[in-house]
Amino acid sequence: MSRFVETLVTSARRNSGEGARGLITGEPAEPQFRSWAQVHDAALRMAGGLGEQLRPGTAVAILAADPGLIGPAVQAVWLGGGSVTMLHQPTSRTDLGHWAEDTLKVLKMIGARLVLLGPPFEQLAGVLEDNGIAYRDLAGLAATDAEPLAGPVEVGEDETALLQLTSGSTADPKAVRITHRNLNANLHAMVTAAELDPQRDVAVSWLPLFHDMGMVGCLTVPMAIGMTTVKITPSDFLAGPLVWPQLISKYRGTVTAAPNFAYAVVGRRLARADDDFDLSSLRFALNGSEPIDPVAARTFTDAGERFGLTPDSMVCAFGMAEATLAVSFAPLRRGLQTDVVDAEGLEKRHVAEPADSEEPHARRFALLGHPLPGLEVDVVDDEGEELADRQVGRLRIRGEAVTPGYLTVDGPQKVQDADGWLDTGDEGYLADGQVVICGRRKDVIIMGGRNIYPVDIERAACEVPGVRPGNAAAVRLEAGSRRERFAVVLESKQAGSEDAEKALRKEVVSRIVDAVGVRPAEVVVLPPGTLPKTPSGKLRRSATADLVPHR
Structure with a gap:
């Protein structure tokens, strides 16, 4: 066997x-x-x-x-x-x-x-x-x-x-x-x-x-x-999302895992809860499967502290099905750690230069740890040349856990190159050997020579009261003869009210301009539960882009 x-x-x-x-x-x-x-x-x-x-x-x-x-x-x-x-x-x-x-x-x-x-x-x-x-x-x-x-x-x-x-x-x-x-x-x-x-x-x-x-x-x-x-x-x-902490309390759960949005949802409910939870047993709360918003992650750890949760239990991770599951875990017992970098260096020079967290336009990324035993991660440029620490490029993985390939409607498809490397499709860098992901390469919005990552736009949009947390998508629009453009599609209970939608769009545009210095061509407001997602809850950007009116 x-x-x-x-x-x-x-x-x-x-x-x-x-x-x-x-x-x-x-x-x-x-x-x-x-x-x-x-x-x-x-x-x-x-x-x-x-x-x-x-x-x-x-x-x-x-x-x-x-x-x-x-x-x-x-x-x-x-x-x-x-x-x-x-x-x-x-x-x-x-x-x-x-x-x-x-x-x-x-x-x-x-x-x-x-x-x-x-x-x-x-x-x-x-x-x-x-x-x-x-x-x-x-x-x-x-x-x-x-x-x-x-x-x-x-x-x-x-x-x-x-x-x-x-x-x-x-x-x-x-x-x-x-x-x-x-x-x-x-x-x-x-x-x-x-x-x-x-x-x-x-x-x-x-x-x-x-x-x-x-x-x-x-x-x-x-x-x-x-x-x-x-x-x-x-x-x-x-x-009933609070069934999750209820079961951790009942069974003295030590290990759990979820995408970032779920920690945000439960964190907000815990902050208002009167239940007698006991989360003191939880030592390993893995956060992965989607971009990690440090603010959302801290919503969970901050709200959980009064129920005995140790903030250091949060473990940010990088994983993908092509690696079976896990590629890297952040170090245990250190909690959420972030890398704060200069926005201009990241967007124009493709270098992650450390910056003061007080700088208004600094970018903050979760540190995702070192590769797991038996796996390697490197960063290369578009010509395949390996990049140094803190240089931004294409992330690749190699190791025994990496799939030999896909099955597709057109037949088997290999994914590893001659040296065993698999291109993850992610753009990122290594910070003292720890993996940092900036975003999916195919989703990067290029405006005025800057690489703008959708996650920064989406976080800014979700800060606006009335926008459902974790339910905003920034999508590139076909440029044609125009310069590169993007739109934001979001969910809100205010959808359907002309005046409320107008005010919401204005505030979303203002927050995005403050955060990344560019203006969306369009802000589309949808009712809750209508943003296109995969069955596992990830945004379907191509389907989302189809919802933007052509102008």
């Missing part, structure tokens, strides 16, 4: 009987604990129940919401030598016709021979039947009394374990191919960097399992090392 599968089996053997660690699901309504030995036994039964439908190399897609069903199901596929693809889940706002069209493209792209369908998505079985795609009822499979799989099948280190979809509903889906070697390398690197102790640590997570941070970081890693993890669904979190 692969080294990764061996860790799953070893974890199961160590976690049976009294004192066993395992998977807790069903919160907040009907909590259920199953040891990793019980999860493993369920996985063997499910693999046995799949019979000839699960052979080595089979691509199996999963569409379900309940982590209690998903956990043993993904292990069953790995024990049987198959690969797992977590399909993006439709929501109440999803056009099911479009979702079905996009999902069928994904299934064809990955060569899926089987879909495991669980609640609440059973009604989509007809779509699969109409298109000749085999599926199994996941709840029924979990209750099978079939003969268990005798043991893990032999699988090579470079065989596919996980096909991680990189975006939401797009015309051209793409999946990152994660091998058993990749998974094994990155999970052990994260265990080392985060100093995870299966006997001491407890993870608490609401992250979606179709996202790499939820699937790899908050389910696969605990399953592999035998650490207890409490898993609820994103809908549980959205229904």
Whole structure:
């Protein structure tokens, strides 16, 4: 068996009987604990129940919401030598016709021979039947009394374990191919960097399992090392964000992870909360998956202090599916650390020169730490020449956790160059060896010879009262015969009121000009919940740009 599968089996053997660690699901309504030995036994039964439908190399897609069903199901596929693809889940706002069209493209792209369908998505079985795609009822499979799989099948280190979809509903889906070697390398690197102790640590997570941070970081890693993890669904979190600190308090959670926006949302609620939370156990609150706004991050740590939260528990990180999950973690027990740099040097000379934090137009970036064990990060210019410390350029990564390539609708696509480097698509620099990300290269707005990063514009817009925090997008507009232009699209409850929108636009423009010295060509105000995002909550900039009126 692969080294990764061996860790799953070893974890199961160590976690049976009294004192066993395992998977807790069903919160907040009907909590259920199953040891990793019980999860493993369920996985063997499910693999046995799949019979000839699960052979080595089979691509199996999963569409379900309940982590209690998903956990043993993904292990069953790995024990049987198959690969797992977590399909993006439709929501109440999803056009099911479009979702079905996009999902069928994904299934064809990955060569899926089987879909495991669980609640609440059973009604989509007809779509699969109409298109000749085999599926199994996941709840029924979990209750099978079939003969268990005798043991893990032999699988090579470079065989596919996980096909991680990189975006939401797009015309051209793409999946990152994660091998058993990749998974094994990155999970052990994260265990080392985060100093995870299966006997001491407890993870608490609401992250979606179709996202790499939820699937790899908050389910696969605990399953592999035998650490207890409490898993609820994103809908549980959205229904009441304070369920997150409630579960950390209840289970004495030590480890959690989320994107920056979630810390901001919960931070604001904690500041007004009368609940009796106890967050003193939390030692590792990973902040990643999207640009980190230091002000938003401190909203969480400041509000949490009266509930015993240690500010030093915040760990800013750089990760991407192409590296399996994690690339770098900020140093532990130091909390949020930032790098303050001169705006002019950054935008015009592409150098991150340290600046006084009191300077009005200084730029502040979160320090994202050194690369994890087994990974390298460097910065190069457009000609591929390596740049020195604090010179801004293209970030590249290399190491055993880096994917060999994508699956696309046009076939496999390699991503590493001849020397094993992968271009991340990010622009940034190294500060005394720590990774700093300025923004996505394709999103940079160039005006008057300056590189202006959308995140600076978006932060300024979100400072305006009435703008929903974390719900503003700065997008480039097609220049044509004009000079480069950009627009800001934001969400506000004031949408629909002509006078309120006019006042809001005026204040947003003023804040942006004060912050970055340039004026947006347009400010578009949308009602809450309408800004285009991927299923994992990231802004879809190309779709957002389509919402800007052409003038």
